[in-house]
Amino acid sequence: MRPKGADLPRRRAVASLGALSLAACGAFERLPIRAPDAPFVTTKDETVEAMLRLAHVGPADVVYDLGCGDGRIPIMSATRFGARGVGIELDAGLVREARANAAKAGVSDRVTFHVEDLFVTDVRPATVVALFLLPEMMEKLKHSLRQQLRDGARVVSHEFGWGGDWPPDRTTVVGAARIHLWQVRRTT
Numbered sequence: 001m002r003p004k005g006a007d008l009p010r011r012r013a014v015a016s017l018g019a020l021s022l023a024a025c026g027a028f029e030r031l032p033i034r035a036p037d038a039p040f041v042t043t044k045d046e047t048v049e050a051m052l053r054l055a056h057v058g059p060a061d062v063v064y065d066l067g068c069g070d071g072r073i074p075i076m077s078a079t080r081f082g083a084r085g086v087g088i089e090l091d092a093g094l095v096r097e098a099r100a101n102a103a104k105a106g107v108s109d110r111v112t113f114h115v116e117d118l119f120v121t122d123v124r125p126a127t128v129v130a131l132f133l134l135p136e137m138m139e140k141l142k143h144s145l146r147q148q149l150r151d152g153a154r155v156v157s158h159e160f161g162w163g164g165d166w167p168p169d170r171t172t173v174v175g176a177a178r179i180h181l182w183q184v185r186r187t188t
């Protein structure tokens with residue numbers, strides 16, 4: 001039999017842990033969700049422009065960049081092509097930087113950034129999805145992109161593509177970079 005009040009330190013510890021997790025939820029955007037699956041390596045501006053041109057991005061488009069880094073792809077989608085941009089990024093520091101870059105470029109009203117794991121992102125609102133990811137990430141994403149994207153949506157990828165079961169409609173080279181384009185076609 002334990003004396004009355006013996007549980008107090010444990011209850012206090014549980015309460016502090018609870019408070020800590022609540023604080024963590026409040027500070028959600030400041031804490032890393034987990035380690036990113038790829039490092040932050042930027043796509044050069046001339047390659048970003050070529051990607052958006054290849055995908056025929058225009059004012060009616062909603063361009064998602066899965067793993068958006070400093071936001072350069074959604075931002076250029078808005079500044080040069082009049083589209084709306086959505087950036088998804090696991091690293092909260094990069095999302096802060098992307099938002100600051102969007103503000104500097106004067107497109108905060110057309111571009112949004114989310115601290116989120118790209119593997120759980122709902123891409124149904126996208127008309128264009130931009131990618132610069134590692135091959136194993138591309139493979140893991142293929143199914144949800146093919147399932148969720150609407151007829152006519154385009155996927156544009158810097159460097160990597162999918163193998164024989166989803167070949168690109170076009171591949172082009174810009175300097176040292178390769179760009180691939182896929183257009184989603186629904187038969188039903």
Ligand SMILES: C[S@@+](CC[C@H](N)C(=O)[O-])C[C@H]1O[C@@H](n2cnc3c(N)ncnc32)[C@H](O)[C@@H]1O
Binds near residue numbers: 039066088117132158
């Ligand atoms: C190669 S960089 C590309 C950055 C930008 N799209 C560009 O082309 O300049 C890949 C980015 O994906 C992010 N990333 C990696 N794994 C992720 C995940 N599971 N969810 C969201 N972002 C992720 C990294 O933090 C990094 O910023």
